[in-house]
Amino acid sequence: TSTPTEPRPAAGEHRVARGLAGVVVDTTAVSHVDPASNSLLYRGYPVQELARDCAVEEVAWLLWHGELPDPAELEGLAHLERSERFLSPLVEATVDALPRSAHPMDVLRTAVSVIGSEDAGRDSSAEADLARSVRLFAQLPTVVARDRRRRLGLGPVPPRDDLDHAANLLWMTFGEAPDPVVHDAFQVSMVLYAEHSFNASTFTARVVTSTLSDLYSSVVAAIGALKGPLHGGANEAVMETLAEIGSAAGTEEWLERALGERRKIMGFGHRVYKHGDSRVPTMREALDRLVEHTGRQDLLERYEALERGMTARTGILPNLDYPAGPAYHLMGFETETFTPLFAVSRIMGWTAHVLEQRADNALIRPLSEYVGPGERHR
Ligand code: ACO
Secondary structure, eight states: OOOTTSOBOOSSSOOBOGGGTTOOOOOOSSEEEETTTTEEEETTEEHHHHHHHOOHHHHHHHHHHSSOOOHHHHHHHHHHHHHTOSOOHHHHHHHHHSOTTSOHHHHHHHHHHHHHHTOOOOOOSHHHHHHHHHHHHHHHHHHHHHHHHHHTTOOOOOOOTTSOHHHHHHHHHHSSOOOHHHHHHHHHHHHHHSOOSSOHHHHHHHHHHHTTOOHHHHHHHHHHHHHSTTTTTHHHHHHHHHHHHOSGGGHHHHHHHHHHTTOOOTTBOOSSOSSOOTTHHHHHHHHHHHHHHHTOHHHHHHHHHHHHHHHHHHOOOBOTHHHHHHHHHHHTOOGGGHHHHHHHHHHHHHHHHHHHHHHTOOOOOOOOOOOSOOSOOO
8 A cells, every 4th residue: 555655656647645745735824844954933933932931822822913912912812811711501501411421522523513603703804713713712621621520520610810821721620729830831732732834633624714614613623633543632542552551661562562563653753754843852841840740750761661662663753742641641631631632722723724724715625536437337
């Protein structure tokens, strides 16, 4: 079988680029991924600097508007975001009515559909879409936290308007004032996960927007794309792998068997970065701080053993999901909540791309090379 990176021989007039590997489908000013220099820039700013210096709200503004906010703009966004955090009674009732066995990404996808169905506005101006973007940025954490608590048989913890975006999510999740080490690590993860050019879920959002559909439909589709284990679902799979390995001593044997069975090792490899994911070192530093804070050296030993073994055997390097999975675990989140946490971060990038796509739209409609039977008749 051909891999996505090998162009299939064209049976007819077209060159086939499976998985769109290596295909440049449009321009973007939102972010720049340069695998050669191993850099990721949001609107020109290195993501490592943003993760070190900025609150999530500042990064959201940057992605939506193209510039970092001045103090008055930041204050305005913070005020608006805090006022939008509560869910409507219908969204609350819908989340509560879904089976507890539903994957949290299915709950999130359904909740965004309901939020969209309550927005009767037909205004598709940039201003109206920006207001919708802020609403989803504000409400996705409330959905994720509410859903997590109901699964655990706990009552919801309402949002607090005296807490910043990251702190409020942690408050609604755990019902306690967030520990500063956890808050900082969580904020770093949100900034690193916020945006990554034409990744599968963002591209999905742009495809839906390109038909002039609405912003909520684009985000519902993006959530569906993010759920898969080859994309956002990998952060959950990393934690499952580390649990399956059990101890650092068992890593080599486990890895030999897994690679022998041609299993994909989750949290390793990337379509664009072939020499290492630019976001990993910053997330790894946050993971180290969490390990020190919680005393969970055992987890770090397994993490390092798998990374060493994988790199030595295959040369394939970790992606952001590799340090993010165990970091979320040490913050106290259950594994099934990890991909929704990716979504509450990537909502910034998705919506920035929806705004960009709409501002200068071209319908996205590629061609395919037909390889089925020639014309025939019954
Ligand atoms: N484990 C084992 N082998 C791997 C892995 C992996 N994680 N990643 C790539 N390979 C191997 C493939 O088996 C293939 O080998 P082959 O040529 O012998 O068949 C070769 O490397 C090329 O891999 P492809 O899957 O063709 O490359 P692609 O660019 O499509 O892969 C992908 C990118 C899908 C991310 C892949 O590396 C993968 O499946 N990784 C695991 C899932 C994962 O971590 N996803 C998260 C992505 S990043 C994010 O969402 C933040």
